[in-house]
Structures are given as C-alpha cells and as structure tokens.
Amino acid sequence: REGDISYMMIRVATSSSRSVFSLSRPLLLGNGRRFYTTSSSSTPPSSDQTHFGFQTVKTEDKEKLVGDVFHKVANKYDVMNDVMSVGIHRLWKDSFVSTLNPVPGSVLLDVAGGTGDIAFRCYDKMSSLSPLSSSETERGKITVLDINPSMLAVGQDRARQRNILSSSSLGPKMEWVEGNAQKLPIEDETIDAYTIAFGIRNCTDIPLVLREAHRVLKKGGRFMCLEFSQVNLTGLRQLYDFYSFNLIPVWGHLISNDYASYQYLVESIRKFPDQETFKQMITSAGFKLSSYENYSYGIAAVHSG
Amino acid sequence: RKSTMLRPLISSSRTTICKACLPLLSTRSYSLFSSSSSTSHDFDNRPLYEGHIPTNKLQKSVLAVGSAILGFIDPTRADLIATLGETTGSCALKSIREKMLQSPEGRQILASRPFINMETLPSHLKHLPPSTFGGSYYQFMSSHGYSPDERPKVRMVDDEDLAYVMLRYRQVHDFWHVLAGMDTSVKEEVAVKWMEMVQTGLPMTMLSAVVGGLRLSIRDQIELYTKMAPWAVRCGRQSTNLMSVLYENHFEDDLVEFRKKLNFVPY
Numbered sequence: 389r390e391g392d393i394s395y396m397m398i399r400v401a402t403s404s405s406r407s408v409f410s411l412s413r414p415l416l417l418g419n420g421r422r423f424y425t426t427s428s429s430s431t432p433p434s435s436d437q438t439h440f441g442f443q444t445v446k447t448e449d450k451e452k453l454v455g456d457v458f459h460k461v462a463n464k465y466d467v468m469n470d471v472m473s474v475g476i477h478r479l480w481k482d483s484f485v486s487t488l489n490p491v492p493g494s495v496l497l498d499v500a501g502g503t504g505d506i507a508f509r510c511y512d513k514m515s516s517l518s519p520l521s522s523s524e525t526e527r528g529k530i531t532v533l534d535i536n537p538s539m540l541a542v543g544q545d546r547a548r549q550r551n552i553l554s555s556s557s558l559g560p561k562m563e564w565v566e567g568n569a570q571k572l573p574i575e576d577e578t579i580d581a582y583t584i585a586f587g588i589r590n591c592t593d594i595p596l597v598l599r600e601a602h603r604v605l606k607k608g609g610r611f612m613c614l615e616f617s618q619v620n621l622t623g624l625r626q627l628y629d630f631y632s633f634n635l636i637p638v639w640g641h642l643i644s645n646d647y648a649s650y651q652y653l654v655e656s657i658r659k660f661p662d663q664e665t666f667k668q669m670i671t672s673a674g675f676k677l678s679s680y681e682n683y684s685y686g687i688a689a690v691h692s693g
Numbered sequence: 694r695k696s697t698m699l700r701p702l703i704s705s706s707r708t709t710i711c712k713a714c715l716p717l718l719s720t721r722s723y724s725l726f727s728s729s730s731s732t733s734h735d736f737d738n739r740p741l742y743e744g745h746i747p748t749n750k751l752q753k754s755v756l757a758v759g760s761a762i763l764g765f766i767d768p769t770r771a772d773l774i775a776t777l778g779e780t781t782g783s784c785a786l787k788s789i790r791e792k793m794l795q796s797p798e799g800r801q802i803l804a805s806r807p808f809i810n811m812e813t814l815p816s817h818l819k820h821l822p823p824s825t826f827g828g829s830y831y832q833f834m835s836s837h838g839y840s841p842d843e844r845p846k847v848r849m850v851d852d853e854d855l856a857y858v859m860l861r862y863r864q865v866h867d868f869w870h871v872l873a874g875m876d877t878s879v880k881e882e883v884a885v886k887w888m889e890m891v892q893t894g895l896p897m898t899m900l901s902a903v904v905g906g907l908r909l910s911i912r913d914q915i916e917l918y919t920k921m922a923p924w925a926v927r928c929g930r931q932s933t934n935l936m937s938v939l940y941e942n943h944f945e946d947d948l949v950e951f952r953k954k955l956n957f958v959p960y
Contacts, residue, residue, distance in 0.1 A: 638759070639759075645770070
C-alpha cells in the first residue's frame with residue numbers, strides 16, 4: 389500500500405450526523421515511526437514519489453501542497469520568522485548579503501524571494517554605493533522570483549511602503565515575477581548573481597533548480613544559497629530538534645492558527661540534504677569552487693558556487 | 694460530507710525516538726513530555742479524529758498560556774479561546790462525560806454523537822411559534838445573524854469521546870442562552886458563563902467569567918455580581934445536567950414547560 393500513500397486522508401463519513409469523527413487512521417510511512425532526524429534524507433521511496441516533510445506524496449502533488457502551505461503562511465511569514473528564530477534569521481540574512489556583496493550595476497536574481505528579505509537588503513547595499521548620477525543600467529536590477537503569488541504580494545506591499553516601486557528612486561530597478569525555479573522565465577547567461585534563501589528545500593527537483601541556476605548565470609556569475617541545514621553538535625542538535633518539533637508548530641498555531649504548516653516546515657528541514665551532500669549536488673550541476681559555511685553551528689548554512 | 698480537501702497531515706511532535714540515535718536524551722527525561730493519551734506504543738502520534746492535533750503536556754501548557762495572553766489581547770481570535778478551553782479542560786471533560794454516562798439520555802448522546810449544524814436542524818424550525826423552545830431558538834439565532842456552523846472545531850483534545858463532549862458543549866451554548874432568556878451583551882454572556890461554570894466545571898468558563906467581568910462598567914459589574922451571578926449559580930445548581938439533554942427532541946416543546954422539566958429557572 390505504500391505506493392498509494394497520499395497525505396489526503398481522514399475522511400468524515402458522509403452518511404449521517406452520527407459519525408462525526410472518523411476513526412480512520414492516517415496512512416503514514418510504512419514503518420509507522422518517525423524520527424527527529426533522518427539519515428536517508430534525500431532519497432524518495434520511488435521515482436514518482438517524493439517527500440513532503442516526513443510524508444511521502446506523489447511528486448506531481450508536492451508543488452501544490454507546498455503552494456498551499458505558503459498561501460497560508462504568507463501574511464504572517466515575517467512575524468513568524470522573527471518568533472521562530474528569535475530574530476536570528478535577520479543576522480543570517482545580513483551576513484549572507486554581506487558575503488554576496490552586490491555592487492551597483494549587478495543583475496541579481498533572488499529566487500523564492502517571496503517577501504523580499506534578501507532583495508531589500510541587496511537593494512539597500514547597492515543604492516548606498518550608487519552614485520547619484522548613474523543611469524538605470526548602471527544602477528543594476530534585482531528580480532524577485534517566486535512561485536507563490538501570495539508571498540510576492542506581501543513583498544510588493546513592503547516595496548510600496550519603502551517607496552521603491554516609484555521611478556524616482558535611486559537604487560536598482562526591482563521587479564517581481566511569478567515563476568518556477570525549475571523553469572525560470574529568464575534567458576541564459578544574463579544574471580550576475582543568483583540567490584535563494586530558505587526556498588530550495590521546498591522545491592520538488594533540487595538538481596533541476598541547480599541546473600537552471602547554472603543556465604541563467606553569466607560565466608563567472610555566483611550562486612548563493614542560504615538554507616537550513618543539519619546540526620552536528622550533539623547537545624545542540626537535541627535541543628534544536630526539541631525546540632523545532634515541540635514549539636515551532638505551537639507558535640504557528642498561536643500566531644497564525646496554523647499548526648500543520650509549521651509542522652511541515654520543521655519536517656522539511658530534516659529532509660533536506662546535509663552540507664556535504666548539497667555541496668556535491670551544486671558541483672554536479674556544473675558549478676566550480678563550491679563551498680559552504682555554517683551559521684549557528686549548522687542550523688543554517690550558506691552554500692556558494 | 695466534508696470533501697477530501699488537500700490538507701497537510703496533522704502530525705505530532707512527539708515522535709518515537711530510537712534510543713541508539715540520541716544517546717544524550719534519556720528516555721526517562723523524554724517521557725515527561727510524551728503524550729499521555731496513547732494506548733499503544735506504535736500509534737502514539739496518530740490523529741484520532743479529523744482536525745486532531747496531538748500535543749504533549751509541555752505543548753499544552755505553552756498553548757494554554759500563549760492563547761490566554763494572545764486571546765486577551767485580541768478577543769476576536771475565537772480559535773485561541775477554543776485552544777485555551779481545550780488545553781485546560783481535560784479533567785472537567787472527563788467528569789462531564791461521567792455525568793453523562795449516568796443518565797440514559799446522556800448515554801444516548803454519547804453513543805449517537807448528534808451534531809448541530811444548519812443541515813441537521815429541522816427545516817420547520819422557522820415556522821415554530823416563539824413560545825416553543827425551537828421557535829425561540831430560531832428567533833435568537835436569526836436576530837443576531839448567528840449560525841450554528843460557526844463554532845470552532847475541536848483540535849487539541851486527545852480523546853475522541855472527550856473531543857465530542859467539548860464540541861457538544863460548544864454547540865449547546867446557544868440553547869442555554871435561550872433557556873436563560875439571556876441576550877449576547879458582554880454582561881449577559883458572562884452571566885451565562887457563570888452558569889456554565891457550575892454546570893460543567895470547565896476552567897475556561899471560570900477564566901471567561903472573571904476576565905469578561907473586568908471589562909464591564911462599574912454599574913454593570915455591580916448588577917452582575919449582586920444579581921446575575923447569584924442567579925447563575927443557583928440556576929446551575931438546581932437544573933438537571935444540561936449536557937445530558939437531547940435538545941433536538943424538544944424543539945416543539947413549549948419553552949416554559951421545557952424549562953420546568955429541566956428545573957431551569959430563567960433570569
């Protein structure tokens with residue numbers, strides 16, 4: 389039956405008001421057990437199936453499932469990030485952008501950029517360095533791409549509040565595009581730097597995303613990925629697992645009335661490949677000089693190629 | 694009749710940890726936080742009913758405190774009030790169930806689990822005269838624009854039976870308004886909560902009664918504490934067990950007669 393496992397389950401008997409609650413048990417992974425960390429994190433059970441958190445779902449369904457999650461979390465996304473990471477995500481992103489060091493005139497692509505945290509930081513950095521008299525091309529361009537329109541809408545709102553969308557602004561041009569990281573609506577070799585922060589683990593086909601990144605980057609262009617990773621420091625790992633599984637969904641429930649989406653979030657972190665494996669994947673996609681740096685002992689990591 | 698919507702699997706935080714994998718976390722200290730309602734080791738984390746989110750004791754305490762604070766700040770978050778009730782109500786729900794099991798009507802309710810929503814209410818309800826229980830109920834609901842479908846689902850109760858009891862409590866709340874002849878101003882809601890406190894013993898009712906009372910003007914508070922609350926306590930004590938009543942069978946009853954049957958004295 390494992391092949392038929394779908395995460396759509398728990399049907400309420402439709403006949404009468406008697407059976408209010410169904411006794412059907414959700415079908416889970418075959419062995420019925422779950423572990424905080426999984427060793428076989430990146431191998432799906434069969435070719436047309438993949439993981440959605442700890443669940444196994446059909447590959448073609450994953451995109452929609454992830455889409456549903458992000459539609460729901462979009463409007464409280466930023467608040468929740470602050471609550472879950474106690475504000476530390478801001479430090480990670482600051483460090484990430486500072487490592488990237490975007491200069492005026494660059495053409496940046498921020499994939500899964502959603503609410504714009506990375507894009508706005510790049511914008512600020514680039515505008516602070518831009519001379520006042522520069523033309524549009526000299527100022528550069530930032531494209532924020534996301535598959536989820538709800539997340540993009542939040543980002544665009546923030547841009548409006550910062551007055552970036554008006555043509556009189558001095559920084560790089562920002563554009564907000566709805567698109568799929570697996571099939572970028574961008575021409576080959578046009579991007580100076582490709583960033584993806586906390587988005588790649590939600591993609592269905594990570595090697596394909598990496599190959600697409602390789603395609604759109606100019607020769608000498610840089611790929612940078614900020615993502616949750618595996619913590620190897622014993623003691624911290626247990627604490628982190630405990631916090632993730634017990635408290636993060638609770639914050640999700642209290643703040644956005646959505647326990648399940650945050651449950652998905654913490655599970656998807658565990659399923660993502662570890663630092664070394666991901667580095668190999670980046671190299672396989674054609675990147676040279678791939679490397680990584682841990683943030684907070686591996687809670688997050690920056691991979692670069 | 695709910696369609697199978699795509700919905701993320703509700704999974705538990707309490708996972709079965711392989712001892713070999715986590716040597717530093719002894720099973721004894723971990724079990725302090727394990728879910729208490731599991732009967733079988735292998736099926737600890739399964740949702741027991743639609744919408745069930747299994748939670749352990751630590752999570753329940755965080756949820757209780759968090760929902761109390763956030764619910765106080767933003768009382769429009771009905772889901773938080775619901776969460777608070779569910780995380781604090783386990784003992785009271787058990788005692789309500791025990792009381793229900795002692796009466797034949799209560800046992801019938803627990804066995805058949807009737808559900809009160811727009812589809813299960815009789816369609817002729819609106820034609821009943823206001824002197825009947827059903828007619829009065831219809832007037833009450835339609836004058837405020839309420840629907841019985843609005844009550845939040847039960848999610849944090851770790852037992853199917855008790856989850857039903859909680860749901861039933863939420864659903865019959867409107868019937869109790871009708872019996873008491875109380876409208877839905879804050880003062881009157883608090884008075885009904887006092888009555889529910891005596892009848893059900895749910896800590897949530899006590900919290901609402903106290904906190905709700907704080908929001909009233911001085912004059913209202915005086916009226917509440919000198920007249921309405923004493924009435925509520927008396928009424929709650931004298932009436933039969935209101936959770937064990939199959940209200941669905943009494944829509945056509947005359948309201949006054951029905952109250953007498955229940956020994957319920959309206960305000």
